Amino acid sequence: RKSSRSKISGNPLPTNLPTSTTTLEIGGHRGHEKYTGTIPTEYGYLTQVTEFGVGDNLLTGSIPTQIGRMTMMQKSGSFLAMNSFDSSPIPTELGLLTGLHAAGHLFMVSSYLSSTIPTEMGYLEKLTSIFLLDDNSIKGTIPTELGKMPLANGLHVKVNSLTGTIPTEVGRFSNIVDAFEVSTNLMTGSIPTEIGNMAKLLRLFWLHRNDFSSTVPTELGRLSQGIGNFLVNGNKLTGALPTELGCLTGSQRNFFFHNNLFSSTIPTQLGLLSMLLEKFGLDQNSLTSTIPTELGRLIQISSYLSIGNNKLSSSLPTQLGQLSLLIDKFWTL
DSSP states (O other): OOOEEEEESSOOOOOOTTTOOOOOEOOOOOOOOOOOOOGGGGGGGGGGSSEEOOSSSOSSSOOOOOGOOOOTTOEEEETTTTOOOSOOOOOOOGOTTTOOOBBBBBBBBOOOOSBBOOGGGGGOTTTSSEEOOOOOOOOOOOOGGGOOOOTOOOOOSSOOOSSSSSOOOGOOOOOOOOOEESSSSSOOEOOGGGGGGTTTTSSSEESSSSSSEEEOOOGGGGGGGOOHHHOOOEEEEOOOOOGGGGGGGOOOOEOOOOOOOOOOBOGGGGGGGGGGOOOEEEOOSOEEOOOGGGGGEEEEEEEEEOOOOOOEEEEOGGGGGGGGGGGGGEOOO
């Protein structure tokens, strides 16, 4: 059937849109007029909408529960991102949007949200795009129910106030390609071995700046499909660096395990990460013994290799002189 597309202009948002509307676009692109005020509850009558987005505006108030009536929605566009909503709960009714699948993200970044993640989000089982809640003030834990979205391409919940552990159910995200980001939160506990099931992950693996403890599971070595940024720094991880990290041979940009509590030797297998292009960080731990000569194979690193503030031998292998592209060398031991 012919699409009915409503083009909105003026502030505040109108409430008298035709019920035949199928595509509702309110911003979400550069140069558009910024809309203010609240999202009208009357939008809940637009039950024919298949594509919806109110991103990148100056909208305030709460997210109307009535949006959950748009059960024909398939594409979310900019959805609810980059607004100034209040601290009201994220509506559980969003879990009714079970038709959401490709071409868009469940996008709620930078919207001043400060409630918890509803367990009902797990009903979005068809979601093949990216689940984004970055840069808010989200509290509570990551619901285990999110593991019911096995087709999701990415999970982004960085820079919030999340607590608790990473649920083992994230191991069901075997189709994640884009990113697994839980960095800059208040999360604790160990890294679940089930994360090793994300073998298709390509772009970002970010666990940094939390309070994760215990040892690093050897299963992280399964994430060998060319992750761009592998960041596990700024936690309280202990024990040995697994030799299996040498299986991450496709890692392409940054590899960070600094600022933890590791007390082992540096695995020689890390010399296999020869595709790294920018940064390598193991500093601020309690690593012992000698510096492996194999690190001299990381010849493509161009920014820095940092191994300082450990308990390593004072001698530097001559092979490190092969890292001729380095801008900064942090050899302090």
